[in-house]
Amino acid sequence: DTAVSQTPKYLVTQMGNDKSIKCEQNLGHDTMYWYKQDSKKFLKIMFSYNNKELIINETVPNRFSPKSPDKAHLNLHINSLELGDSAVYFCASSPTSGRRNEQFFGPGTRLTVL
Amino acid sequence: TQLLEQSPQFLSIQEGENLTVYCNSSSVFSSLQWYRQEPGEGPVLLVTVVTGGEVKKLKRLTFQFGDARKDSSLHITAAQPGDTGLYLCAGAPSDDYKLSFGAGTTVTVRA
Numbered sequence: 001d002t003a004v005s006q007t008p009k010y011l012v013t014q015m016g017n018d019k020s021i022k023c024e025q026n027l028g029h030d031t032m033y034w035y036k037q038d039s040k041k042f043l044k045i046m047f048s049y050n051n052k053e054l055i056i057n058e059t060v061p062n063r064f065s066p067k068s069p070d071k072a073h074l075n076l077h078i079n080s081l082e083l084g085d086s087a088v089y090f091c092a093s094s095p096t097s098g099r100r101n102e103q104f105f106g107p108g109t110r111l112t113v114l
Numbered sequence: 115t116q117l118l119e120q121s122p123q124f125l126s127i128q129e130g131e132n133l134t135v136y137c138n139s140s141s142v143f144s145s146l147q148w149y150r151q152e153p154g155e156g157p158v159l160l161v162t163v164v165t166g167g168e169v170k171k172l173k174r175l176t177f178q179f180g181d182a183r184k185d186s187s188l189h190i191t192a193a194q195p196g197d198t199g200l201y202l203c204a205g206a207p208s209d210d211y212k213l214s215f216g217a218g219t220t221v222t223v224r225a
Contacts, residue, residue: 004156033213040217041151041200041217041218041220042215042217042218043157043202043215043218044215045212045213045214048212056212090156090157092156099162101145101147101162101204101205101206101213102147102159102162103147103157103159103213104159105149105156105157105158106156107154107155107156108154108155108156
């Protein structure tokens with residue numbers, strides 16, 4: 001049983017295109033996250049949703065727009081892709097209270113912008 | 115400046131040797147987490163330490179939380195090739211959802 005799944009696993013696209021990454025969790029968690037991991041493996045939070053409400057919105061270009069249709073799904077849409085957007089994007093989920101730092105990560109989506 | 119500083123950045127050892135990874139901060143944490151990430155996969159939670167001075171063991175891995183709850187260490191005894199991976203410490207200094215990660219320590223255990 002996959003706990004946190006992401007699609008696609010790999011995404012190769014041209015500069016200027018618009019793309020989406022989808023995430024689903026079947027753990028019953030209320031909180032979901034998007035992280036970006038750069039080429040140096042540094043993992044940085046981008047967004048977080050709790051019960052479909054945006055609660056963390058880090059300094060991210062507004063070309064990135066998260067959307068949570070329900071608490072089990074969190075998608076990331078990126079407009080006008082730039083070379084610097086190339087990275088691995090991870091979705092994660094966690095319980096709301098007490099153990100929210102114990103996050104479960106998806107397998108990642110490797111985005112390459114040419 | 116990162117909230118959590120990990121050292122060393124890289125560690126390459128022979129199978130059977132011991133190793134220690136450090137995670138330090140000037141901030142106090144209510145808890146710290148350790149994750150391991152293997153190539154092509156997402157980080158996987160190994161342990162959470164909560165109480166200052168706490169020691170937790172996970173088979174050959176020993177995790178310690180500093181008395182002041184500002185630092186933590188991960189010690190691996192008799193390392194095996196299966197221990198190879200990127201080890202990440204993480205924590206949130208305030209009671210919010212914003213988890214900060216250290217830059218990670220890449221551990222390579224040679225057979």
